Amino acid sequence: MSKTNLIVFGTRPEAIKMAPLVQRFLKNENFITKVCVTAQHREMLDQVLDFFEITPNFDLDLMRPNQNLYSLTATIIENMKPVLEEVKPDYVYVHGDTTTSMAVGIAAFYSGAKICHVEAGLRTFNRQYPFPEEFNRQLTGKIADYHFAPTTLSEKNLLAENTKRENILVTGNTVIDALLYGIEKVNSEKFKDLEIENVKEILDFRKKIILVTGHRRENHGEGLINICSALKNISQQNSDVEIIYPVHLNPNVKGPVNELLSGISNIHLISPLAYPAFIWLMEKSYLIITDSGGIQEEAPSLGKPVLVTRTTTERPEAVDEGTVILVGTDTEKIIEETHKLLNNPEYYDSMSMLHNPYGDGKATERIVNFIEAL
Numbered sequence: 436m437s438k439t440n441l442i443v444f445g446t447r448p449e450a451i452k453m454a455p456l457v458q459r460f461l462k463n464e465n466f467i468t469k470v471c472v473t474a475q476h477r478e479m480l481d482q483v484l485d486f487f488e489i490t491p492n493f494d495l496d497l498m499r500p501n502q503n504l505y506s507l508t509a510t511i512i513e514n515m516k517p518v519l520e521e522v523k524p525d526y527v528y529v530h531g532d533t534t535t536s537m538a539v540g541i542a543a544f545y546s547g548a549k550i551c552h553v554e555a556g557l558r559t560f561n562r563q564y565p566f567p568e569e570f571n572r573q574l575t576g577k578i579a580d581y582h583f584a585p586t587t588l589s590e591k592n593l594l595a596e597n598t599k600r601e602n603i604l605v606t607g608n609t610v611i612d613a614l615l616y617g618i619e620k621v622n623s624e625k626f627k628d629l630e631i632e633n634v635k636e637i638l639d640f641r642k643k644i645i646l647v648t649g650h651r652r653e654n655h656g657e658g659l660i661n662i663c664s665a666l667k668n669i670s671q672q673n674s675d676v677e678i679i680y681p682v683h684l685n686p687n688v689k690g691p692v693n694e695l696l697s698g699i700s701n702i703h704l705i706s707p708l709a710y711p712a713f714i715w716l717m718e719k720s721y722l723i724i725t726d727s728g729g730i731q732e733e734a735p736s737l738g739k740p741v742l743v744t745r746t747t748t749e750r751p752e753a754v755d756e757g758t759v760i761l762v763g764t765d766t767e768k769i770i771e772e773t774h775k776l777l778n779n780p781e782y783y784d785s786m787s788m789l790h791n792p793y794g795d796g797k798a799t800e801r802i803v804n805f806i807e808a809l
C-alpha cells in the first residue's frame with residue numbers, strides 16, 4: 436500500500452528549498468503526496484509557487500500585516516488540525532527554522548505522523564541569534580523522527596544532542612537542487628522574464644553591481660540603520676558602483692530602508708524579486724551584502740563573495756573556506772570590507788572561487804531514497 440506524504444511550508448526560503456522535494460515526490464508512484472502552505476508569507480511565497488509550478492492542495496492563507504510570533508504560532512497549530520485529520524499522512528515534512536516549521540512540527544506530532552526535518556542540525560547554540568530561528572530549529576530537531584542534515588557539521592551537531600545516528604542522513608542542501616534547476620530554466624532559450632528585463636533597464640552593467648538583502652529580526656532597528664549608513668557611504672564614495680536592494684516586505688525592514696535610502700541615484704530600491712530574476716541577478720553581481728541564510732548557501736556555488744551582516748552564523752562552512760565574511764552591523768567594517776573587495780583584485784579573486792560546501796544538487800534524491808527504504 437502506498438504511503439502518504441504531507442509537505443508543509445510557509446515562507447519564501449522554505450518554498451524554494453522544498454520545491455525540488457515536492458517535484459520529485461509528485462513523480463513517484465509509490466507515494467501519495469499532498470502539499471500544504473501555511474502562507475506565513477503571501478506575495479513572496481506565491482512568486483516561488485509560480486516559478487516551480489506548484490499548486491498546493493491546502494492553502495491556510497495565514498499571513499497578516501506585521502504579524503506577531505504568538506498569534507502566528509497559535510493559528511498555524513490550530514489550522515493544521517483539520518488538514519492532518521483529512522490527509523492522515525504517514526510522513527510530514529517540515530523545513531529549517533521558521534515559525535511554520537516549528538508549529539507544524541508540533542501539530543504533526545499531535546497527529547501521530549512521522550516527522551521529517553529537511554535542513555536539520557544547523558546551530559549557533561545561542562537561542563537569541565538568530566531569533567527565534569535557533570529555538571525553532573532546536574525544538575523541531577527534538578520533535579523530528581528523521582533528520583536530513585545538509586552537511587557533516589550539521590550531522591555532528593545532531594549527534595551531540597543525542598540524536599540517533601540511524602535517523603540522520605547527510606544529504607546536501609536542497610537549495611542547491613533548486614538553484615541548478617533554476618539556473619538551467621533561466622538560461623534556457625525560451626525563458627522570458629519581465630522582471631529580468633526591468634532590472635536590465637534600471638542597472639548600468641558596466642559598473643560593479645552590489646546586491647543587498649536583509650530581514651533578520653535581530654537587525655531590526657539600530658542594526659538596519661547602521662547597514663543603511665554603510666550603503667549610503669559606499670554609494671557616495673564609489674560612482675562606479677551600482678547598489679541594488681530588493682527590499683523584504685516586512686514593514687520593520689521596508690519602512691526604515693525606504694526612509695534612509697530613497698532618492699540616491701546609484702542605490703536602487705526595488706520590490707522582492709521572484710526567484711528566477713534573483714538568481715539571474717546574483718550571477719551578474721560583483722558582491723553580495725546580506726543577512727539571508729539561503730543566499731549564504733547559494734553564493735559559493737556562483738562564486739560570489741558575501742559579506743554577512745550578522746555576528747554569528749549557523750553556516751560556518753563557507754566562512755571557513757573564505758568566501759563568506761561576517762561583518763555584523765558595524766558601519767565601518769561593512770565599508771572597509773566592501774572597499775577591499777572593490778579595490779584589491781587579488782583579495783577579490785581569493786573570495787570569489789567557485790565551490791559547493793552546501794551540496795551537489797542530489798539532496799532531494801537522497802531524501803526520497805531514504806524514505807522509500809523505510
Ligand code: UD1
Pocket residue numbers: 446447448475476477478479480498499500501502532533534535567568650652684685686
Ligand atoms: C520569516 C521567518 C524567517 C525567515 C524569513 C524569510 C519566522 C519567525 N521568521 O521572517 O525565519 O528567514 O521569513 O524571508 O518564521 N510580508 C508581506 N508579504 C510577504 C511576506 C511578508 O507583506 O510575502 C510582511 C507582512 O507584514 C508580515 C511580515 O512581513 O506580517 C513579517 O513576516 P514573518 O514571516 O512573520 O517574518 P519575516 O521577517 O518575513
Ligand code: UDP
Pocket residue numbers: 447448451648650681706707708709710711713714726727728729730733
Ligand atoms: N530570494 C528571492 N528574491 C529576493 C531575495 C531572495 O527569490 O528578492 C531568494 C534567494 O535566492 C534565497 C531565498 O530567497 O533562495 C532566501 O530567502 P530569505 O533571505 O528571505 O530567507 P532566509 O534564507 O534568510 O531564511
